[in-house]
Amino acid sequence: MTTVLLLTATETAREDPSVTDWVTAAAAIVALALSIWALAFNRRSAAAAEDAAVTSRQASDHARTAAEAAEKATRVELDREHDRRAPDLSMATWQLNKEALDPAEWRDLYTFTVARPYLIKAIGVWAGGARKELDVKPERIGFGTEVSVVVNTRGNAAPPTSVELLFWPYRPRRGQAWFCACGRPASPDDGDGAGHWIREITVPRLG
Known part of the structure; x- marks a missing residue:
């Protein structure tokens, strides 16, 4: 639709040179609006990507912490069982x-x-x-x-x-x-x- 308006305005400008400045200004405004929209879109995309990266790192950290806690608990239990099975020399x-x-x-x-x-x-x-x-x-x-x-x-x-x-x-x-x-x-x-x-x-x- 914007393209049609610009073409129409351009044809009008050819017939009436007095409207040339208006057409140029309108085209600049449209270009600026498109640039602002693209910049905002790119920022939103970058922010979404950063959020996803943060979420991924947090999930990885949580998984690593859980694995370390499980390994520590297993080691404690194995050491407790090791001590329980040790020879008793108290009556030697x-x-x-x-x-x-x-x-x-x-x-x-x-x-x-x-x-x-x-x-x-x-x-x-x-x-x-x-x-x-x-x-x-x-x-x-x-x-x-x-x-x-x-x-x-x-x-x-x-x-x-x-x-x-x-x-x-x-x-x-x-x-x-x-x-x-x-x-x-x-x-x-x-x-x-x-x-x-x-x-x-x-x-x-x-x-």
């Missing part, structure tokens, strides 16, 4: 085994009983930093098994200052298998051989 005792005739062969034992099957390894640690694997009887322990760690033989120069006890879940030939899903090493062959549960025991003065 120190004993001196005098079965050998030679007192130099008498052995200091760290003895405890467990409520579930474990695979166990004991490492003696001396004051100078030396480390040595200690005898454990039995190495594979089941429900209610009494375990004895040979910490020292009296003929030795000096006993270790501490003992590291390494435990892993153990699947017995008979009985219900079990595991801990926390992600720590599941066996001595898993990773660098670190224990699934590690307990450090200070060795008392053995007299």
